[in-house]
Amino acid sequence: MILLTGIALAFFVAPDGWRLPVVAAFALLEVAETVFTWRLSRRGAPKVGAETLIGAAGRAVTDCRPTGTVRVHGEVWQARCEAGAAAGEPVRVVGRERLMLLVQPLDR
Numbered sequence: 443m444i445l446l447t448g449i450a451l452a453f454f455v456a457p458d459g460w461r462l463p464v465v466a467a468f469a470l471l472e473v474a475e476t477v478f479t480w481r482l483s484r485r486g487a488p489k490v491g492a493e494t495l496i497g498a499a500g501r502a503v504t505d506c507r508p509t510g511t512v513r514v515h516g517e518v519w520q521a522r523c524e525a526g527a528a529a530g531e532p533v534r535v536v537g538r539e540r541l542m543l544l545v546q547p548l549d550r
Contacts, residue, residue, distance in 0.1 A: 444468055444471050444472040444475060445465075445468050445469055445471075445472040447468060448464055448465050448467065448468020448469065448471070448472075449465055449468070451464055451468070452464040452465045452468075493538075495514055495515065495519075495535045495538065495543060496535050496536065496537060496538065497534070497535060497536075498514050498515060498534070498535050499514075499532060499533070499534050499535075499548065500512045500513050500514030500515070500532070500533050500534075500535065500545070501513050501530060501531070501532055501533065502521075502523075502527045502528065502529050502530060502531045502532075502533055502545075503518055503529065504529050505526075505527070505528055505529050506521055506522065506523035506526065506527040506533070506545065507523070507526045507527075508522050508523060508524055508526065509521065509522050509523075509542075510523070510527070510529075512527075512533055512535075512543060512545055514535060514543065519541070519542070519543045520541065520542045520543070521533070521542060521543045521544070521545045522539075522542055522543075522544055522545070523544075523545045523546065523547065524546075525546055525547055526547075527545065527546075527547045531547055531548075531549070532547070532548040532549070533545040533546060533547055533548060534546055534547075534548050
């Protein structure tokens with residue numbers, strides 16, 4: 443987009459002798475922006491999977507006494523809460539067993 447802006451400026455605004463330098467300058471800006479955003483996007487490893495849920499806060503959808511469902515990061519999971527959690531109560535994920543999350547109420 444930066445390069446297209448430079449080309450438009452070169453042909454419609456810049457005087458005849460400045461067309462090539464304007465396009466070259468905007469091309470350099472385009473390359474610099476591309477390199478910057480590419481390096482910025484490669485900084486950290488992607489964080490995916492059920493392991494990333496440990497430590498996340500959520501809310502009990504149904505009563506967890508000891509099993510029920512919770513919503514964490516917008517997803518509904520089966521959960522087990524040994525201390526018990528009522529529906530709507532905030533919980534924190536402390537572990538997982540296969541596809542079941544182990545949670546504890548935040549209030550306790």
